[in-house]
Amino acid sequence: MKLIHLSDLHLGKRVNEFSMIEDQKYILNQILGIIDEEAPDGVLLAGDIYDRPVPSAEAVQLLDSFLTRLAKRKIPVYAISGNHDSAERIAFGSHIMSSSGICMSPVYDGKTEKYCLMDSYGEVWIHLLPFIRPAVVRHALQGEEGAEEIRSYQEAVQAAVEHMDIDTEKRNVLVAHQFAVGAMSCDSEEIAVGGIDQIEVSVFQDFDYVALGHIHSPQNVGSNQIRYCGTPLKYSFSEAGQQKSVTVAELFEKGDLEVREIPLKPFRDMRKLKGTYMEITSLANYQDTNTEDYMQITLTDEEDIVDGMQKLRAIYPNLMRLEYDNRRTRENQEISGTETVEKKSELEYFQEFFELQNNQPMNEEQRKFSEDLIRKIQEVSI
The missing domain is CATH 3.30.160 (Double Stranded RNA Binding Domain)
Known part of the structure; x- marks a missing residue:
């Protein structure tokens, strides 16, 4: 089973006020050429399809053209929404498009979609998990035991995975868009202060391959079973030295996985x-x-x-x-003084501010209230 893994197209993106549309058209054409050569069984698109929740007309037209050309090639696409996307807009028309092999993740409601592909080794199940926040999972699982206790991204993703229908005897592929602990980030990403959006890769242990989006640098996390394919284009100068690529994941019999990269050459570096x-x-x-x-x-x-x-x-x-x-x-x-600049969470900064303002540290009740308030703000803004 050969799968092409893409993510973070960020269609419609502007970098330093320069539109990237022309570059994105060029790289998508190049990706289509690679797909023609590789003849994959499916394409995985792991979120941040657009750069904004309300994409530009040019960005929508570009995605429409890309998906239409894939559909004409009879290559199924399995796509999810990322943190930059509007889940509702990505899900629009999903039932109609699925008949053409374009499978877009619905808005998360406590259940996830899965699709079956077949090869000589049997079934491969593709599971779609759009980008989720703790508040979304709490609402979706409202009324279930422990749902109201979901506060962190770790707990949210763990709960979502536990509610998936996974047959571990079969081969399972997950398409997701989250920030895994240990992944190396760069300047073009939106990462939460204090790392509150990070999750442990152990939550993905039941999957034979995890096609991740969100981090822009191509890399494995822990093993080649869990991978960020990165962006097809460079979107910040911190990526200037990177080689962008397309990831090809081939699943043979269960437990046998081969992952490789095919380099991309941009219109403008x-x-x-x-x-x-x-x-x-x-x-x-x-x-x-x-x-x-x-x-x-x-x-x-x-x-x-x-x-x-x-x-x-x-x-x-x-x-x-x-x-x-x-x-x-x-x-x-130059920084005056000899103090070491430390990386601190938002809660730590707020605790320091509180102590300066009130000449006394927070008590436990105040700390817990502040922690919950910061988390709620982050859930809305990330």
């Missing part, structure tokens, strides 16, 4: 350059490169270049960001 203005604008420096790439340039001149952005765009028209690294900027970046 995302690159960083650093040097003096004279070095950056030297013909020898750029004549053998694609000057149409999206660029972040760091100038090391001690004096700022007048109209530097405008001048550099004469050579690099898609210059997104211009920075300086010199004595002035380094002095501005």
Whole structure:
């Protein structure tokens, strides 16, 4: 059973006010070429299909074109909503589209959809779990024992998995969109302060392959059974050194899994350059490169270049960001004092603020109230 694993298309995304639609059209065409070569049994689309809950008309048209071309190839698609998507909009028309092999996850209501594929080794069940928050699961399981106690993302995903119909004697694939503990993130993702949205991969132990979305860097988490395929394009300069790819997961008899990557080549790459203005604008420096790439340039001149952005765009028209690294900027970046900057949760920051305001620490009741309030805010905003 060969499956193509995609996620985080973020159709309609803008990076530093540059529209990525043209780049997304190009990369989806390239992905379709890979699908034609690989001839998979299905395509897994693990959330964040759009970049916004209310996508642009261009983004909707692009997804429509992509799914239509897959349907014409008779390749089934199994797609879920991510945290950037509107679950209701992704679910729209799902019953009608499923007859064409385009299976979109419904809004989570305590149950999840599953679909069966067959190969020479027997059944493979594809389970669809859209992005869920604790409040959504509490509401969906209202009236069941323990439902009101679901407060964390770990508890929410655990409860959702426990309510799935999983035959562990068969091969099972999960398509999900959550943040697994141990995954390496980058700047283009929305990660909750304090890591409250993280879950342990142990909740996925009954699945033979877990096709995850949400993290933009391609990587396995713990083993090749649990994998983020990453974005097909770079969406921040923290990803400049990455090789984007398509993940191919092949399931043979139960317990036998092979995962590989097929590299993608973007229409425009995302690159960083650093040097003096004279070095950056030297013909020898750029004549053998694609000057149409999206660029972040760091100038090391001690004096700022007048109209530097405008001048550099004469050579690099898609210059997104211009920075300086010199004595002035380094002095501005210095932190006075010897205190170590610590990574703290929102609750820890709020406890410190409370103590400064009231000259006494929170009591247990106040701490519990604050913790619940912060969690509710996070559930709405993530």
